[in-house]
Amino acid sequence: MRRSNLPAELNRFVGRTSEQAALTALLEASRLVTVVGVGGVGKTRLALRAAAGAQKRYSDGVRLAELAPLRDPELIEYALVEALDLTDHTPRPPREALVEHLAERRTLLVVDGFEHLVEHCAPLVRELLEHAPGLTVLAVGRRPLRVAGETVFPLAPLGETDAMTLLAERAAEAGAPSLPGAGGGAFHGVPSLTGAPARPAAAAARPGVPGGPAGGRDAVRELCRRLDGIPLALELAAGRLPLLSVEQMLYRLDDRFRLLTDGTRGALPRHQTLRTAIGWSHELCTPEERLLWARLSVFPGPFDLEAVEYVCGGPELPPERILDLLGGLLAQSLLTREDTPAGPAYRMLDTVAAYGAEWLVALDDTERMRRRHRDWYMGLATWCELEWFSPRQPEVAALTEAALPHLRAALDLCLELPEDAHLAQHLAGTLWFAWVGCGRLSEGRHWLDRALALESGHEEARLKALWVLGYVAVLQGDGTAAVAALHECGERARTSRNALAEAYATHRMGCLALLTDDMPRAEELIGRALDVYRELGELNSNVLMAQIELAMARAFRGDQEGASALSREVREVCEERGELWARAYALYVLGYLAWTRGAYGEARELLTECVSINDSFRDLVGLVLAIELLALVTVSEGDPTEAAVLQGAAVPVWDTVGVRLFGSEAFGVPRALCERQAEEALGAEAYGAAFRAGQGLSAAEAVERALVAGRNPALGVPAEEFAPRPFRTAGAAAVPGTRKPAGSPTGKGGEAAG
DSSP states (O other), X not given: OOSBOOOOOSSOOOSOHHHHHHHHHHHHXXXXXXXXXXXXXXXXHHHHHHHHHTGGGOTTOEEEEEOTTOOOGGGHHHHHHHHTTOXXXXXXXXHHHHHHXXXXXXXXXXXXXXXGGHHHHHHHHHHHHHHOTTEEEEEEESSOOOOTTOEEEEOOOOXXXXXXXXXXXXXXXXXXXXXXXXXXXXXXXXOOSOSGGGSOXXXXXXXXXXXXXXXXXXXXHHHHHHTTTOHHHHHHHHTTXXXXXXXXXXXXXXXXXXXXXXXXXXXOOHHHHXXXXXXXXXXXXXXXXXXXXXXXXXXXSOBXXXXXXXXXXXXXXXXXXXXXXXXXXXXXXXXXXXXXXXXEEEEOOHHHHHHXXXXXXXXXXXXXXXXXXXXXXXXXXXXXXXXXXXXXXXXXXXXXXXXXXXXXXXXXXXXXXXXXXXXXXXXXXXXXXXXXXXXXXXXXXXXXXXXXXXOOSOHHHHHHHXXXXXXXHHHHTOHHHHHHHHHHHHHHHXXXXXXXXXXXXXXXXXXXXXXXXXXXXXXXXXXXXXXXXXXXXXXXXXXXXXXXXXXXXXXXXXXXXXXXXXXXXHHHHHHHHTOOHHHHHHHHHHHHHHHHTTOHHHHHHHHHHHHHHHHHTTOHHHHHHHHHHHHHHHHHTTOHHHHHHHHHHHHHHHHHHSSGGGGOHHHHHHHHHHHHHHHHHHOHHHHHHHHHHHHTSOHHHHHHHHHOSSSOOOTTOOGGGSOOOSOOOTTOOOOTTOOXXXXXXXXXXXXXXX
């Protein structure tokens, strides 16, 4: 696990020296600190700055959970699981997984944007703090959590000096000529933006508006004062300084504020100041920019250009104009641009998006835009499912992770509208690769259960969701739920004459038989499913997994030749198609077979690649199986100490997967053999010490231990000193010349896609 998922700062942090020191001190004294303040006052930026500065005090890392994009309170726990980079495959509630994971760790958890979910967030934070003594929570919102032991840190706007410095720096970043700042004179020696020729003549007689070049500093000071020192308001103003002088801006704002205060000079409430500043920025946008701003408010997280072109484009906003309009909003500090593993993306601050959402409601266009947003991400999910069986598999994994807030919003909308229940079932089923292949079994189970609780009237969508639910439940070790879902799928598929859906149900029943040691039944059911797949021309990652599972059953029954032939065939197909995920399982079987014939070097090479691939996709099931088999290879090579360490390292991974070794004797053979041989070689005391050392490793350290170049690493060497992984996909570049499809899925993307 990465020690931190805090975003990098995109520009210089200005001021707040005393506030940062005070917040840092509070984190040392209190386990729950909540930064509160008006929108746009800089709560998140300060909290992230303080969290980054405190990282050394938290041995298990600093993690950020962003809750602002969530609509469904039930997703809070999944968002925290995601933030902690925790993969939990068990059917238990994610809250239990969070408590167990944090219980003995020293972690700083930053929870941002919780105010709209405070009634559900507060009890969860309280429970985590009660059960995890090493946990500190830094919450960020517009109101306190009201949890016992909470220390509230009210954040005031910037002081005069910091406000002037921020305005000057952000104006320079926007490409404006320099203006007087806090340090005296003009920045960079460039002429000031202020001065009589640049402002309306009527401003000359207005009290409080300085005139002439000598009054430049006073004009900047007055603008900062009128904007109440609120950083977001100042940054919005800075984005306009390439076009307007400070005095022109001050004149317009002053008139607007006078209207809101009935002509008096009384101060506006700060939330109204920010709203007025945002509204003024809105007025200064072109009609096309205002319309795009409103439509962008339907995106709950970072979005890319293609998504905006589809969702927001139309007769009033031709897609070819979108890029220029995004550039205009970016130049005005209404958007930020960031680089993600899936490519460049844009983000709109919550306060700015909320203003746009109000305009979208006024245009009576919210529901249409939410549907277009859903349609795009359903199209993206369909494209990803198809491309999962291709060389773009790493790109698909990165895209799915980046799109998770949007996919959640799409599922929410489908479940919210009774007439769209079939779309919820289809989308939850289409994302099987995200649930199974990318380590999100628990969240997948959440969506599948909710979707299948509805009667959609669309048999094909329900059948797909049923077999995917059965698959998820099998891997979670929940045999009862798996049998129920797969039995219903099989019965309904036979009634509706859907041979493919029936084959998927049969296949997954065979997988359940494999994990419960009924090898003859596993061979019979999986073999029957494979016959149907071949007859129907079905070929995808699921079909390859069926071949691998059949190979496992044969290997466990002693048919090494048959198991080897199937596994080699899968590896060849994967090499032809660029498929990695199924390839890892084929490597696992081939590694097992290499060990049985004493080819330990070959087995190690195969299993090392298997570990690397499974880790890159967060597939803990495949990962822990490979680590345990690698431990057996290690003891067979004559290194019982390292074998015991690897065995110990597998224990916490199994705890997040579910029932250890699925309760299977067949899958438990490598572990039992390794334990017996290592303990005989070392003695019980030395074996226990090495085993406990392995148990103390994090999942990331266990992976690095398994991938270390050469054997016999010194026991206890930190994972960061090991050789780097030979294979990574997190930053894989997108395949050029591809474009993701949009719109609702066609009939081509059902069970046949993989």
